Each structure stands twice: as C-alpha cells, then as structure tokens.
Amino acid sequence: MTHAAPAYETKHAASNAQAFEELNRAFEAFRETNDQRLGELETRLSSDVLVDEKLARIDQALDEARRRVDGMALKASRPALGRDEREHASGAAAEHKAAFDLYVRAGESAGLKSLEAKALSAGSGPDGGYLVPPPAEREILRRMALISPIRAIASVREISTGSFKKAYSTTGPASGWVAEAAARPQTASQVIAELNFPAMELYAMPSATQTLLDDAAVNIEQWIADEVETVFAEQESAAFVNGDGVNKPAGFMAAPKATVAAWTWGKLGYLATGVAGGFAASSPTVNPADVLVDLVYSLKAGYRQNASFVLNRRTQAAIRKFKTSTGDYMWQPPTAIGQPATLLNFPVVEAETMPDIAADSFAVACGDFRRGYLVVDRVGVRVLRDPYTAKPYVLFYTTKRVGGGVQDFDAIKLLKFGVA
Known part of the structure; x- marks a missing residue:
C-alpha cells in the first residue's frame, strides 16, 4: 500500500525542482547567447548591442536562479531550529499520541509497534508494554x-x-608544602x-x-x-x-x-x-x-x-x-x-x-x-x-x-x- 506524500512536502519538492529547472533553462539560454556573441566577435570583431543586452539580462536571471537553488540547498542542510523544529517535533509527537490513544482505547497496537521499531526502542511490545x-x-x-x-x-x-x-x-592524593630545593617524598595513591x-x-x-x-x-x-x-x-x-x-x-x-x-x-x-x-x-x-x-x-x-x-x-x-x-x-x-x-x-x-x-x-x-x-x-x-x-x-x-x-x-x- 502506498501513501501519498504530505501536501507541504509535495509543494516543497515541486518548488525545488522548478528552481533547478529554471537554473538549467537560464544556463542554456546564456550559453546560446554567449556562443552567438563569440561568433560575432570572430567574424565581425564586434558584437551586436542587442545581443550584449540580452546576454546581460540572461546573466542576471542566471545569478538569481543560482541564488535560489543555493538558498534552498542551504536551508535543506541547516539543522532544524525554531519553528521548523517545533513543527517536526509536534508532528512526531502527534503521531505517537494518536497511536497511543488508539492502543489505550481499542487495544490496536500496530501503530505503536511501527513507531517504536523505527525508534529502536528496547523492550517494547506485548511483554514490556508501550511507551x-x-x-x-x-x-x-x-x-x-x-x-x-x-x-x-x-x-x-x-x-x-x-x-x-x-x-x-575514598582517599585523595597526599599533598604538602616543601622547600624549593627539598626532596619530594612520594605521595599516597588516590583510592577510587x-x-x-x-x-x-x-x-x-x-x-x-x-x-x-x-x-x-x-x-x-x-x-x-x-x-x-x-x-x-x-x-x-x-x-x-x-x-x-x-x-x-x-x-x-x-x-x-x-x-x-x-x-x-x-x-x-x-x-x-x-x-x-x-x-x-x-x-x-x-x-x-x-x-x-x-x-x-x-x-x-x-x-x-x-x-x-x-x-x-x-x-x-x-x-x-x-x-x-x-x-x-x-x-x-x-x-x-x-x-x-x-x-x-x-x-x-x-x-x-x-x-x-x-x-x-x-x-x-x-x-x-x-x-x-x-x-x-x-x-x-x-x-x-x-x-x-x-x-x-x-x-x-x-x-x-x-x-x-x-x-x-x-x-x-x-x-x-x-x-x-
């Protein structure tokens, strides 16, 4: 049985894919336009002003698309803090709460078994009970x-x-005061x-x-x-x-x-x-x-x-x-x-x-x-x-x-x- 992904995950994945696709399209456009400009320089020793302006616009769009993708990658790799962490914790807690509530009210333990198996919880199950x-x-x-x-x-x-x-x-190491040039007697060993x-x-x-x-x-x-x-x-x-x-x-x-x-x-x-x-x-x-x-x-x-x-x-x-x-x-x-x-x-x-x-x-x-x-x-x-x-x-x-x-x-x- 397959389960549909939550709406926010689907939307987040779609947003990432869209940003990456825009980056690729911008780069393709940039490459084509820049190739055109280079060809004009080789043949006419100068480039068309319109081509230069177009390339500048594409270059700006490419930078923006790259910043978006880099930002999304950074956000994905950043540890969950603040609101994101609370939402994740509350989601996991809500899932456990719902499964525990179902177990207590109706004796249905499948949900708790699955959750505690994921958490590698020791001693769970019918013999030890559920957390x-x-x-x-x-x-x-x-x-x-x-x-x-x-x-x-x-x-x-x-x-x-x-x-x-x-x-x-039980006994600390022995210590004491001695003169600068005096002999240091061996101290008692610390007993642990x-x-x-x-x-x-x-x-x-x-x-x-x-x-x-x-x-x-x-x-x-x-x-x-x-x-x-x-x-x-x-x-x-x-x-x-x-x-x-x-x-x-x-x-x-x-x-x-x-x-x-x-x-x-x-x-x-x-x-x-x-x-x-x-x-x-x-x-x-x-x-x-x-x-x-x-x-x-x-x-x-x-x-x-x-x-x-x-x-x-x-x-x-x-x-x-x-x-x-x-x-x-x-x-x-x-x-x-x-x-x-x-x-x-x-x-x-x-x-x-x-x-x-x-x-x-x-x-x-x-x-x-x-x-x-x-x-x-x-x-x-x-x-x-x-x-x-x-x-x-x-x-x-x-x-x-x-x-x-x-x-x-x-x-x-x-x-x-x-x-x-």
Missing part, C-alpha cells in the same frame, strides 16, 4: 517531583540503561571506588471501564497521569527514605551510621540529643534546640549553604514550639505560596516516612540532598493494556524504572534521639 507519549511522561515526573519530597530536593539523572555507575574517591545505582521497577495498575475509554472527551494521557502520580510518588518517597535496596532504591536512612566524631566514608554521621526519645530538658544553661544548631554546623560550609531539614509532621510539630534565646520561634512559616517553611532559616521538607521521635530513632536529617542523594530515572513510562483479567474493567499495567542511593555520605547528617 507513553513524552508529554505524558514529563507530566508524570513533574507531578511526582511536587508530591515526592526527596525527589524534589535530590539530584535526578535520566539513564537509558539498567543502572548508573559513578566513581568516587564505584557506586552503583540500579533502576528498579515500580508499577501501578489503574482500571477503567470501556465506557470511559470510548468517551472521546476524556484525555487518556491525563487520566493515566492522574491515576499513577500519587501512588508512584508515595512508593518512591518511602523507598528514598527507608528502602533496603532489594527490588527498590536504597534509602538514605538505610545507610550505615556513625557519630560525627567517628565518621568515615560509606556512613552517615549523626549527633545525639543526649536523651532517649526526646530533646534535652530546658534549663537556664540549656536550650533543647541547641542540638539542632549543632546539627546544622556539623555540615561543612559547602554543604550547609544548600541544606534542608527533612522530618515528618509529628517531629515538625514538636520542633515548631522551640524558641531562640531572644524569644523568636525557630520554625517560620512559608513567606509565599509555594515556598517551604524554614527552621533556623533552612527549608523544611516534610517526609511522612521519616521515623517518629522515639528512643534511638533518627527522626531528623539535615544536609545538602542535591549533592547527597541521587535519584536515577530510566527513560520511559510503559503501559500494557489488559482487558481480560478483571472484565468488564480494562487494566493498565503501568511501569517505570527508578533507582536511588546516597552519592555523598558527607553531605547528610542525622539527629539521633538517644543518649549517644
């Missing part, structure tokens, strides 16, 4: 960043493979290790009636995003905090821990409140919130500048009552819509999966999570349509691959509600 259109994927990730507190403050990297590996230095962040599969299975799918007014991409955003965000938020790394991301709370004084790479440092399950008692010389100040300043200056407090709402309620020595509340409400509350002028991020205040719990974290924690997103959110398992409902097995883990163990510090 949702990029705008829908971006919308899901955008909403998850708003709902998932750790994702909002962590570093996020997109990958196209099953895992992301990152090298780091590797962090591995595999992408684990996160899934949701929203259901819909065929009546809903048949309703042309329903935006299917929007519906899928609405259905999966909250459950995805809740699941990954819990994993980013407490995940054990088995079939889920490794949470920062699952990392080994050591006191700040005994901290080594591979562990998160912590300070203790000195009281099991609470803050130190208030006295003329002790402010219960002093340990929060100590926690902030246990971070190096480079991490402290972009630090955030991470705690749940119950811990936040307890800390909200604290005041400074001047009587000002240490916790301050947001200064504008969309802005976070602050504690000691640092943003407060509320993560419900953080532990409650209890004996020996680590209920407060403080650090630069942008540098300290890495979220790894495998590109692509996939949907597999299942009209058989729960008839008369149609299930949509929706998956995305996400991983995470601590990437800088010096960037995050914890507060332990214990004696030591």
Whole structure:
C-alpha cells in the first residue's frame, strides 16, 4: 500500500525542482547567447548591442536562479531550529499520541509497534508494554517531583540503561608544602571506588471501564497521569527514605551510621540529643534546640549553604514550639505560596516516612540532598493494556524504572534521639 506524500512536502519538492529547472533553462539560454556573441566577435570583431543586452539580462536571471537553488540547498542542510523544529517535533509527537490513544482505547497496537521499531526502542511490545507519549511522561515526573519530597530536593539523572555507575574517591592524593630545593617524598595513591545505582521497577495498575475509554472527551494521557502520580510518588518517597535496596532504591536512612566524631566514608554521621526519645530538658544553661544548631554546623560550609531539614509532621510539630534565646520561634512559616517553611532559616521538607521521635530513632536529617542523594530515572513510562483479567474493567499495567542511593555520605547528617 502506498501513501501519498504530505501536501507541504509535495509543494516543497515541486518548488525545488522548478528552481533547478529554471537554473538549467537560464544556463542554456546564456550559453546560446554567449556562443552567438563569440561568433560575432570572430567574424565581425564586434558584437551586436542587442545581443550584449540580452546576454546581460540572461546573466542576471542566471545569478538569481543560482541564488535560489543555493538558498534552498542551504536551508535543506541547516539543522532544524525554531519553528521548523517545533513543527517536526509536534508532528512526531502527534503521531505517537494518536497511536497511543488508539492502543489505550481499542487495544490496536500496530501503530505503536511501527513507531517504536523505527525508534529502536528496547523492550517494547506485548511483554514490556508501550511507551507513553513524552508529554505524558514529563507530566508524570513533574507531578511526582511536587508530591515526592526527596525527589524534589535530590539530584535526578535520566539513564537509558539498567543502572548508573559513578566513581568516587575514598582517599585523595597526599599533598604538602616543601622547600624549593627539598626532596619530594612520594605521595599516597588516590583510592577510587564505584557506586552503583540500579533502576528498579515500580508499577501501578489503574482500571477503567470501556465506557470511559470510548468517551472521546476524556484525555487518556491525563487520566493515566492522574491515576499513577500519587501512588508512584508515595512508593518512591518511602523507598528514598527507608528502602533496603532489594527490588527498590536504597534509602538514605538505610545507610550505615556513625557519630560525627567517628565518621568515615560509606556512613552517615549523626549527633545525639543526649536523651532517649526526646530533646534535652530546658534549663537556664540549656536550650533543647541547641542540638539542632549543632546539627546544622556539623555540615561543612559547602554543604550547609544548600541544606534542608527533612522530618515528618509529628517531629515538625514538636520542633515548631522551640524558641531562640531572644524569644523568636525557630520554625517560620512559608513567606509565599509555594515556598517551604524554614527552621533556623533552612527549608523544611516534610517526609511522612521519616521515623517518629522515639528512643534511638533518627527522626531528623539535615544536609545538602542535591549533592547527597541521587535519584536515577530510566527513560520511559510503559503501559500494557489488559482487558481480560478483571472484565468488564480494562487494566493498565503501568511501569517505570527508578533507582536511588546516597552519592555523598558527607553531605547528610542525622539527629539521633538517644543518649549517644
């Protein structure tokens, strides 16, 4: 079966052919006229004025035709920018959107198979599902960043493979000052290790009636995003905090821990409140919130500048009552819509999966999570349509691959509600 070329492509091709034909005709006319002029010069030692004027006109027309053809060639070889690029992208996106919409509503997958085969997409097909259109994927990730507190403050990297590996230095090369003519002792070698962040599969299975799918007014991409955003965000938020790394991301709370004084790479440092399950008692010389100040300043200056407090709402309620020595509340409400509350002028991020205040719990974290924690997103959110398992409902097995883990163990510090 043959398909007719789009009108604009046909018109563009015709325009190119016409310009090239005009160039050829102008050149033929120029050659004939110039041959005539040369013949007159050989026979009469001079040329006819009319022939000279005609040649000048043809020469001008030839230049114009050449400029047109050169311009079209330049335009064809120029990278698509601006409006042309947007039109091309929107055309490809519209084709994918239409094919995905047809698959979700009616189960017709031929269009998606063809598109993903062209894109050399791995893992597509009935077993792995089909990629949702990029705008829908971006919308899901955008909403998850708003709902998932750790994702909002962590570093996020997109990958196209099953895992992301990152090298780091456990010990830097030795260095020191020496005199100009003194011997240079050999320095210690730098020790390089590797962090591995595999992408684990996160899934949701929203259901819909065929009546809903048949309703042309329903935006299917929007519906899928609405259905999966909250459950995805809740699941990954819990994993980013407490995940054990088995079939889920490794949470920062699952990392080994050591006191700040005994901290080594591979562990998160912590300070203790000195009281099991609470803050130190208030006295003329002790402010219960002093340990929060100590926690902030246990971070190096480079991490402290972009630090955030991470705690749940119950811990936040307890800390909200604290005041400074001047009587000002240490916790301050947001200064504008969309802005976070602050504690000691640092943003407060509320993560419900953080532990409650209890004996020996680590209920407060403080650090630069942008540098300290890495979220790894495998590109692509996939949907597999299942009209058989729960008839008369149609299930949509929706998956995305996400991983995470601590990437800088010096960037995050914890507060332990214990004696030591």
